[in-house]
Amino acid sequence: MPQTDHLKTDCSKCAALCCLALAFDKGRDFAFDKNPGEPCRNLSGHSCAIHDRLEQEGFRGCVAYDCMGAGNRVVQEVFGGLTWRDEPRLARVMTEAFAAMREMHRRIDMLRVAGTFPLQPPEDQARREFLARLEQHRWSGPELNEFEMGLALEIDIFFHGIRKHLPDDLAEEWLD
Numbered sequence: 698m699p700q701t702d703h704l705k706t707d708c709s710k711c712a713a714l715c716c717l718a719l720a721f722d723k724g725r726d727f728a729f730d731k732n733p734g735e736p737c738r739n740l741s742g743h744s745c746a747i748h749d750r751l752e753q754e755g756f757r758g759c760v761a762y763d764c765m766g767a768g769n770r771v772v773q774e775v776f777g778g779l780t781w782r783d784e785p786r787l788a789r790v791m792t793e794a795f796a797a798m799r800e801m802h803r804r805i806d807m808l809r810v811a812g813t814f815p816l817q818p819p820e821d822q823a824r825r826e827f828l829a830r831l832e833q834h835r836w837s838g839p840e841l842n843e844f845e846m847g848l849a850l851e852i853d854i855f856f857h858g859i860r861k862h863l864p865d866d867l868a869e870e871w872l873d
């Protein structure tokens with residue numbers, strides 16, 4: 698059976714976590730200000746009421762955004778399909794889990810990309826082991842909370858160690 702690619706975004710299995718959790722400022726990409734944790738005023742249930750005309754309405758930032766599968770995974774895997782609409786008390790913890798899952802999926806993406814560069818065999822082995830730990834684990838909320846202070850830092854240190862193998866622009870984007 699093919700393995701699920703956790704980085705694949707499926708908005709139909711999410712609960713509009715990006716439209717709840719993220720902040721944005723009025724400007725070129727967004728038509729008004731929104732605070733983190735505040736449901737966007739364009740939300741209708743878990744759907745965007747202006748989805749088919751986001752660019753015309755001044756929300757290019759929403760068109761460009763991709764959570765890399767973090768939202769659907771948080772709703773389905775961490776909260777078993779529950780949503781902050783059904784259970785408003787979950788809004789804060791879902792927002793926190795979404796932030797941590799985004800960071801984790803970002804590192805999965807970075808570890809995959811790093812495999813395309815000429816790493817030394819022990820470095821590539823370490824890369825594979827990190828990737829397996831991230832991809833093969835089923836995450837709970839408390840584990841996600843711990844991720845950023847634990848495993849994420851270990852992975853960041855690993856990336857500093859292999860910086861010499863990375864193109865400058867990528868090293869800058871990932872590490873600075």
Ligand code: SF4
Nearest residue numbers: 716737739740745759
């Ligand atoms: S404009 Fe639509 S897609 Fe953008 S944050 Fe608001 S509800 Fe979400």
